[in-house]
Amino acid sequence: MTHDLTPRPLNPAPPAPDFAWPGGKKSAVFIGFDVDAETAWIGNTPANVNRMVTTSHGGYDARVGIAKILDLMADLSLKGTFFIPGWTAEAHPAACEAIVAAGHEIGHHGYLHKLPDRDRLDEAYDEIDRGLAALKARLGVVPVGYRAPSGENFPELLAHLTARGLRYSSSFRDDIRPYRHLLADGRPGPVEIPVNYAFDDWNFGMTARTSPRSIFGRDMILPLWRDEFAATHDWGGVTTMVLHPQVSGRPMRWHILRDFLTEVAAREDVWIATGAEITAHYEACEAAR
Amino acid sequence: MTHDLTPRPLNPAPPAPDFAWPGGKKSAVFIGFDVDAETAWIGNTPANVNRMVTTSHGGYDARVGIAKILDLMADLSLKGTFFIPGWTAEAHPAACEAIVAAGHEIGHHGYLHKLPDRDRLDEAYDEIDRGLAALKARLGVVPVGYRAPSGENFPELLAHLTARGLRYSSSFRDDIRPYRHLLADGRPGPVEIPVNYAFDDWNFGMTARTSPRSIFGRDMILPLWRDEFAATHDWGGVTTMVLHPQVSGRPMRWHILRDFLTEVAAREDVWIATGAEITAHYEACEAAR
């Protein structure tokens, strides 16, 4: 793949259009979980499959994390979107079925959590197709949303997602409101529900043997989240969370998340919605224009 | 390029001279924005051009960040300096034209945000010349100030900047007050308005897939900025900010910046000025000596 450095917006999609959130709400909150399990560690570093402690971070998902997150969501009567790699659905079917049974949305998150690489188109397409097959076969689900594993994307992949019926993506960091992707050939692509990396718990709640770094707790994270949410709310945006049960399903972090969501859920002017609901609303507004 | 390790000040410029800030002000604040857009990600890593999520950090500039920053500056009736790579002006002309239309100073920030490398003189000169051409052609602007992309410089580049009419640079970290560069041949170079890396929002407000790290919010940054400003003010220095719309134009960070600038702007004893204004004042003082 050559490197075309011609000056142009590298994301050709037009800016987010002006539309109102449903029911007069001022902003939306999209509670997204990436249920990576072990794939977070083996997808891009297959040698980790022989490192049981490294992968045990991911193993927390099926043993503890997913169930705890489901409890939390049930306690607060909230619905979220769980992006599940196909491998995870195959390796941990019971834990994943519990997510489905609880009525949450299931999103696509690749097959083995491989970073989509434009230099390896076939592998990237295969990740999509195997992921779809696995979610269908194991969970009986046909997802409408996709979050890129390791957070990467490229034009051909957006086209492939569209061809496979994926109606939204939630990976980009270039906006605070949803917009519709524009494919390279001029056709419309998926709706994008952009993420806010202040809500990616991996950044402050995970460490690794190979690069030790401090984690940060309640005193730092709860104000950070309150502040980022308040500002996004003030601007009428969508607060898209990128949570991981192997991080936010741990004891302290679970309570931080619970307290944040409790505060948000108590507000009358916030629309807490799944990716599918936000996409459907976006599409309805689009059709009405 | 050989490595001449002969002992001598590696910056041959004499120390900052003693001069008074205009109107009896005790210190100056220079609000500088680097409008990198995608160039922050592709300039030194061209392969990133095929990674749409990585570059979407930069895409935030044209979609949201620049407009939000312009709103903030207008609300506070402040003028700043926006250092724009030529590529950005060509890729996002409307967003850049809005900066010009709002009456802010436009500074030079290279063409593709390539790190100036003394081992590649032609590339470094080309970055300057293409940047100048792009700012002229797209924005009708001839900048007088330069901030090195990725913050690097070397003697031949200072000479080239001088030859091209750039009157000031704002990249060095070796002083708290402006001084004039001395070229290798003894001629005067540009005025330097040194930067303070405590005000570089990239350090605490950005993270990356390839090296996850925590970001820090209001509770840590606002006191840090207040304290660093108060100390620089006490010493009669210049508080040079290195802000990026793709960082400080995000919801939470925008409010932190707003609150900090509101406090500074309320002071009677601070001169908030663009780089061009500071340079003109320096030159006038110099001429009067």
Add this chain to the structure above:
Amino acid sequence: MTHDLTPRPLNPAPPAPDFAWPGGKKSAVFIGFDVDAETAWIGNTPANVNRMVTTSHGGYDARVGIAKILDLMADLSLKGTFFIPGWTAEAHPAACEAIVAAGHEIGHHGYLHKLPDRDRLDEAYDEIDRGLAALKARLGVVPVGYRAPSGENFPELLAHLTARGLRYSSSFRDDIRPYRHLLADGRPGPVEIPVNYAFDDWNFGMTARTSPRSIFGRDMILPLWRDEFAATHDWGGVTTMVLHPQVSGRPMRWHILRDFLTEVAAREDVWIATGAEITAHYEACEAAR
């Protein structure tokens, strides 16, 4: 070693069973110390043996850290588990004997703190066997517990630990309560007392010449620990600490640890226990089922 990416739980052990802590306690606290001494620096980077300042971090153990930690534990009348690499026992016998004399449990922590590598089975087995021999010869101890140096493990190693009589492991991060490992051949493996990386002092209390980073003090760590403990307690889990005398034996950190343990020890509903005690309780519950 090939990379078998077949979807399945990479840790085949069944989830932690439901059992009650002794005496009606609501949760357990396992105070574990890794007495790495110099091995933390030379085990995986032998060239560091010629870098006396780098290894002096580890030298702190025998000069100061171990004695200070023993004082602290005695002051609070607490018993903990000290995981000692064989090399440490041979290099610093007096300091290690003092641990034994104080009545603490001695655990196995490899011989030279080499990362267990599934591609080098003989080396991994040798680390176990030499470690056992050294603890026996120098300290007269036959350990029943093992914590993986550099925190790594794999199926053959779990089998080898079992063959050598190790009854528990404390390295995995996939649960908040003890469980029993399942060996690849279906036989039972050691009990796992999973660790909580929020209590690994290396992450926030160590820095290194080759990768400078900030350390964090009382104001951040004590709330983090209180919060993580409270949450783990609420869930009935085990708070497993991963402390190092060369970190938590330093002046400020020692006081943070003292204050945390004092608070925990004052509670009526917490069982502070060694790894051996927790394992014996687990085994008794298991036998009773």
Add this chain to the structure above:
Amino acid sequence: MTHDLTPRPLNPAPPAPDFAWPGGKKSAVFIGFDVDAETAWIGNTPANVNRMVTTSHGGYDARVGIAKILDLMADLSLKGTFFIPGWTAEAHPAACEAIVAAGHEIGHHGYLHKLPDRDRLDEAYDEIDRGLAALKARLGVVPVGYRAPSGENFPELLAHLTARGLRYSSSFRDDIRPYRHLLADGRPGPVEIPVNYAFDDWNFGMTARTSPRSIFGRDMILPLWRDEFAATHDWGGVTTMVLHPQVSGRPMRWHILRDFLTEVAAREDVWIATGAEITAHYEACEAAR
């Protein structure tokens, strides 16, 4: 150089002996500055000599930092030890002469701040000898103390320091009180005044283009320092600071340092002393035993 992994204390020096601080003081504070200037950046990475912004961090020493630090020490009537690489003395003689004129101790800090490498003995010896020659020729000083540039040491270097008349070293992290090094041949080496890395301002006050990371301000550092000092004081140790004018001579950090030292200087029970004074006291105690 082979890697001798034989189990033994890698620092053969006996533990710090028991001795009283002078005048009934409970602990000592050793205020040490590393006046690296540009050598911090070019010593181990000669290519940086062609990167003027990178080296401008170091240029801050001679322009601003050293003078500000001297002001601070004069204001508080304190004497400290300034470890100066030979290159710095040759490149910035006026700034270094001002340190001498102010009556502070001058320590040895290598010539070009090269990491002492046991695989390059001649280079390591040459750094010592050229550093001594430069301090003598430019500053008329014969230092009695040495701090290893980039903080590294090895047996042959300790012997060379002894042969060159250096009476103390201040680099090791393995104790909280001074002790005497033991050379490989059994002769006594220099006294060690061990450092405390919580007081190394580089860890939390510096960032770099090539590895951006947050810096931390007053709210975090002043409590950290107060706490670490209080604990070291409580244990009767020496609080050895590793400060850099290019870090702690910056506006905010200068004020943090001033406030910390003001508090310490106000105490009746603390002995603030130079490395030479501490060494002389140690030697006197040793002679009296």
